[in-house]
Amino acid sequence: MRILITGSSGMLGRELAERLHPAHELILRDIDGLDVRDASAVYGEIKRLSPEVVINCAAATDVDWCEYYPEQAFAVNAEGARNIAEACAVTGALMCHLSTDYVFDGSATRPYTEQDIPHPISVYGRSKLAGERYVREIVSRHIIVRTSWLYGVYGKNFIETILRLSETRHELRVVNDQTGSPTYAEDLAWVIEQLVTLPAPYGTYHVCNTGICTWHDFAVAALSLAGRQTAVVPITTEELGRAAPRPRFSVLDNAHVSATLGITLRHWCDALTAYMYKRKGVYR
Numbered sequence: 001m002r003i004l005i006t007g008s009s010g011m012l013g014r015e016l017a018e019r020l021h022p023a024h025e026l027i028l029r030d031i032d033g034l035d036v037r038d039a040s041a042v043y044g045e046i047k048r049l050s051p052e053v054v055i056n057c058a059a060a061t062d063v064d065w066c067e068y069y070p071e072q073a074f075a076v077n078a079e080g081a082r083n084i085a086e087a088c089a090v091t092g093a094l095m096c097h098l099s100t101d102y103v104f105d106g107s108a109t110r111p112y113t114e115q116d117i118p119h120p121i122s123v124y125g126r127s128k129l130a131g132e133r134y135v136r137e138i139v140s141r142h143i144i145v146r147t148s149w150l151y152g153v154y155g156k157n158f159i160e161t162i163l164r165l166s167e168t169r170h171e172l173r174v175v176n177d178q179t180g181s182p183t184y185a186e187d188l189a190w191v192i193e194q195l196v197t198l199p200a201p202y203g204t205y206h207v208c209n210t211g212i213c214t215w216h217d218f219a220v221a222a223l224s225l226a227g228r229q230t231a232v233v234p235i236t237t238e239e240l241g242r243a244a245p246r247p248r249f250s251v252l253d254n255a256h257v258s259a260t261l262g263i264t265l266r267h268w269c270d271a272l273t274a275y276m277y278k279r280k281g282v283y284r
């Protein structure tokens with residue numbers, strides 16, 4: 001299958017490239033090769049390359065940066081998605097678009113399903129939701145994948161920050177009032193491959209590892225697996241004082257993708273163990 005990945009230098013883009021090669025013919029475009037904000041470039045490239053599938057990994061993902069630069073956030077996360085959707089609608093390519101748990105406000109008391117009404121509380125969440133809406137409206141052949149708390153060996157992520165800080169500090173302060181489901185990028189790439197190559201019914205899918213935790217739990221588990229003795233002090237979101245509000249509870253229910261593909265995503269603890277093993281070969 002001929003597959004174009006936009007935002008291919010990012011964490012998920014690189015993971016997908018590793019996953020899909022060499023079984024598929026991959027065309028990789030990072031921001032220098034294809035800026036998704038440039039509608040005519042996007043249209044021209046998708047027309048010229050004629051991929052069967054476009055996986056849009058391009059995004060402005062720094063949640064606090066988005067709060068300060070809303071226009072730029074919308075230009076990438078919303079209009080960028082629209083540009084790709086318009087090109088796919090013309091060429092007939094299947095569009096797989098990545099979205100986020102941050103489209104929800106976090107007021108739920110049970111995991112969010114695909115039927116729940118989004119209500120983002122940050123610029124990032126609003127811009128990603130706008131991108132989703134463009135995709136749904138413009139290209140009927142679409143798969144929207146919402147994921148959460150993504151980490152992998154090919155990008156800056158929470159676990160690497162914790163491990164790096166633990167090298168120089170005896171004590172770390174980590175938020176304990178946000179609950180979610182961490183998602184290992186390798187597992188997400190495995191699911192996306194199945195969704196786009198089978199292909200699964202069009203629509204929206206929640207994809208995350210199984211089980212829930214707080215950032216504090218996640219940090220404690222990573223430090224324990226790394227054999228570090230660093231103390232982890234639980235703090236509140238207010239104490240951390242970030243620019244963008246975060247949903248307090250953003251657990252995604254992955255039952256729909258599990259039933260559709262006949263798979264079970266592993267527990268986040270098992271995925272984290274696999275990550276800790278793989279990272280040894282990457283971060284020497």
Ligand SMILES: NC(=O)c1ccc[n+]([C@@H]2O[C@H](COP(=O)([O-])OP(=O)(O)OC[C@H]3O[C@@H](n4cnc5c(N)ncnc54)[C@H](OP(=O)(O)O)[C@@H]3O)[C@@H](O)[C@H]2O)c1
Pocket residue numbers: 006007008009010011012013030031034035036037056057058059060061076080098099100101128146147148149150151155
């Ligand atoms: N990371 C998470 O925790 C998380 C959670 C839920 C959902 N998601 C979603 O999952 C997807 C992949 O995220 P990720 O973690 O792989 O993000 P990432 O590592 O930040 O990768 C995004 C890539 O997009 C590129 N990009 C930015 N602006 C672009 C533009 N105008 N045109 C083309 N490329 C552009 C970035 O390039 P530069 O680095 O040069 O800017 C980067 O290579 C995104 O849709 C994100 O919203 C992520």
